[in-house]
Amino acid sequence: MTVSAHAEPERQIRTEFEPYLALLPFLASLMGSRTEIVLHDTSDLSRSIIAVENGEMSGRSVGGPATDLVLKILQNRDYLERDYLTNYLAQSQTGGYFRSSTFFVRDDAGQVIGMLCLNVDDGPLHEARQLLESITRTTGLLKSSGQAPDAPPAVSAAASSSSTEVAERLSLSVDELTRDNVARTVSRLGVDGSRMTPDEKVQAVRELDSAGIFLMKGAVSHAAVELHVSEPTVYRYLKLARGQR
Known part of the structure; x- marks a missing residue:
């Protein structure tokens, strides 16, 4: 099924998403213009957004990437213990804050194939x-x-969120998503990448891996730049980090 009104032109949409594609305009009409509604297909995280209503709120559009929270959910397999997340704090690249919720879309076998996300400007x-x-x-x-x-x-x-800590950042591009997450991880460790010891760099890679960043294409190259190492070295650190778990 190809849906020109809400989906990428020429992109084939899985039949499991058809009910959700029909649901988006209904939810947008019900919730109003201050609620952004986004449907993700997690089979391609670099352009996971297959439908969006009121995307001007975050500046995102069809063909945009998954968020850092989507990556973390997939990496940590949080979907095994629950069917949705509600009332967490998200932030757009323009600095706007939203009360957000995510529902996990599953196929007939119960596997997560996508996510339906609502971002409310309160x-x-x-x-x-x-x-x-x-x-x-x-x-x-x-x-x-x-x-x-x-x-x-x-x-x-x-303010209606259960926490005032930002749980999700609504990135506009793959480069932005990976670059910002790598930079935040390096900053959190308190040492510039050029001055990190090998052990500190392994720790940085471990944190990025736990956040699911390496599920995204191009993340290794961004990590290499921030950590001042080669891409093969990042892969070596990644192997070490996973072996130490």
Whole structure:
């Protein structure tokens, strides 16, 4: 099945995705323009997005790559213990925050073949709440009722999330996804790649592997650049890291 309205032109869509393709415009109509809805086919992570509604929220479009969270889920096989994740914090490349949820799409054998993701921009709702609290403070309504307002959310655009820690980054390209994740891992270790010891570089590769980054084509070359080593050396570190688990 080829769906020109929501899918990449000339890209063959698996029949298992047909019900979800029909569901996307319904969800977009129901949830409104502040909810981005994305359907991923995990058979090709470099261009996993096969359908999207309200993609302007994150800047993503059909043919875009999987996110870092999708890679981590696949690498750690989280889908074996649950069918979905809800109310976690995601961030777009433009800095916007979303309250996000992901449903695992399975085939008849129960294997995960894709993911249906909803990203909700709660910013206006919480701005309105803060405005209302400000007004009630001014008029003394809160004082007369003896109630105190809740503390403002740490991240207003995702205050309904169970955590204010970003769990997913909505990357626009494969290069961006791999480069940013490699750079963050190196930064988290606190040592520039050029000054890392071999053991520290193995640790960096281990963390990247646990995050599923090496499931993405081109990740090894980005890791080699950030760690100031050759690609064969990254493969050697990867073998060492997996052997030490």
